[in-house]
Amino acid sequence: MKPQHWPLYGLRIRTPRLELRLPDLELLDDLASVAADGVHAPDTMPFTVPWTDCPPAERGRAVFQHVLSTVANWSDRDWALSLAVVHEGRVVGRQDLMARDFAVTGEVSTGSWLGLAHQGRGIGTEMRAAVLHLAFAGLGAGVAVSSAMTDNPRSLGVSRRLGYLPDGLTVAALRGDRVRLQRLRLERARWEEHRAVEVTVEGLDGCRAMFGA
Template sequence: MSRQFWPLYGLRLTTPRLELTLPDGEVLDELARVAADGVHDEASMPFSVPWTDGSPQDRARATFQHVLGTIAEWRPEKWTLSLAVRCEGKTVGRQDLMTEDFPVTREGETGSWLGLAHQGRGIGTEMRAAMLHLAFEGLGARHVTSGAMTDNASSLRVSEKLGYRPDGLMVESVRGEARTVLRLRLPREAWEAHRTVPVEVTGLEPCRELFGA
């Protein structure tokens, strides 16, 4: 993919085990296959938008369309950075950062998923730590928010370890049922106090105009 016209393809976040990049064709295919293999127990639904319902092919296509859609719809005033996560050379999941009017609000929201085969190894914490480093250290965020169903213990544990604080409850309609979501907020000072994962960011400078930063 051309970095000349879309420099985000040159952005890289690295941690001791992980590399996060905007997926090109080959990595995007790998990411779609990870989604097809499943990202959660089918008896539960951890997402407000139940994009994982349907067949493995449906999940793969939803992943493909989501990533390409974020590129097509990107504006400095409103963007979603959707990075593929690779662990020791293998694609394992996706980490997103979303925001609107970032130069004014200095606030973003994280979202992510991890393939079932790769859960329980601390990867979820490490990949979110990488994106938080980009948001706070790279782009100058003041707050980052997230959210999880109140029964999603694994996601809530990740947020707690990284310093997020409860920020109220929301009720959403998911699969025709009312589900309670706990909003979470991470101020800059709390992020600084809970930093444990070393992160390196490369390729950011050519992207600053796109970020509106």
């Protein structure tokens, strides 16, 4: 497609194994199918919003609608870049980069999920490294924050490998129960010290202003 009126569709972030891009309708349908096939074991819930509790068809539809909503609701003061992660020509998951009042705060946050069939291969670390490069090197961010449940060692391990430091605990309600989350923080200087993944970005100049950068 020719992204004349929405240049974010021309943004490409590449690592040695992955390409991240805003999905067009065909790629978004593939992404929704990955979600429908499952992103975690049925006896766990790693997300504070339990969007995966619904049946597979509804789960896929919810992902499809959510990604479209991030485009429809975008503003340079409140944005969520929801990227499809492509590995060896196949969609394997989603990586989000988000910010509010980025021009003032210089702070971004991240969120992600991977299809069950693609977990345990280091893809999660590589795709987070990709959007951190976009944030710090591309947009000039000063801080990246994240959080994960204290009993989610995989997510916490990704953050640790990329240089995040603990930033306190918080609590949330999940399915009527109280859960604890570990907040995490990555300052720009520490990101530079822990960079280990080669990342290239294409198409940013055409959409940089959309981030409030």
